[in-house]
Amino acid sequence: MYKAQISVSLRRSILDPQGKATHNALSQLGFDGIDQVRIGKLIEMKISADSKDDAESMARRACEKLLANPVTEDFEVEIISESP
């Protein structure tokens, strides 16, 4: 069993109004050194697969097919743990 952590975020070229609003709020609260805030999604999956590579490959296919919209979003996949 593998645990995959997938982050889906708006592509860099796309304005992120949620991140911008949050950045403004942080600035008003006195957090001066924060230059940018981007907000995305974290998706965790438990995957039964024969190998770490298989688990990662399945997670990537899931992103391409459903989890991320290629028009607006980028994704990153990380297999963070494995247990018997």
Add this chain to the structure above:
Amino acid sequence: MQPLIHPVDSLRCGVIVFPGSNCDHDVYHVLKHDLKQNVSFIWHKEKSAGNVDLVIIPGGFSYGDALRSGAIARFSPIMKDIVRFAKAGGLVLGICNGFQVLCESGLLPGALMRNRSLRFVCKNVSIRTETQSSPFTCELQKGSILTIPIAHGEGNYIASGETLNMLESEDRVVFRYCEPDGEITDASNPNGSANNIAGILNAGRNVLGMMPHPERCSDILLGGEDGSGIFNSVFSHARRAVPA
């Protein structure tokens, strides 16, 4: 002004119903009772849309907008047949969540993101008819301005520069948000959509996706009837397409 109602006995309309659709009955009512067409609901688990001339994917929150609006609905069993129907030239109208489903399914290019304001916007807006050259606008005049309700949180149309250029050069932008006098301004853009886009066609011009709700303004009792021009265009188109 009375709406132009051209009943076509043979026009069969199918309204797709996903879990979370909530404008399905509005569309059904307008088509059946105001415009006197044959209309049936099609549950999303059906594998075939059956014998229909027009498929409508209505507004709502299919699957509660889980993941992204339209992202899960587009894999419902019925969608395979809708894609087949559309590719064969069948008429498909996606309204609001229906537009989102059409973009997710790849039948229309681009995507609909969170409104620029981050707020759900529910109000009447003005849209300008940009082309008469479609089954959905053939009874409207190019440049005519419709007053029509919107109600969405994710209607901010986005596409690559290349795609936007293609939509513009192929005359596939059907409606644009505008001022009441027709001027296209940033202030009249309720959600931040690229080029003030409110509705687009596929390359075959038989699939229209639009954020505004024509079914909510096709009966004077509901406060307006500008939307009936879109449905009546479809009926006129269908009547012309059927040999006498």
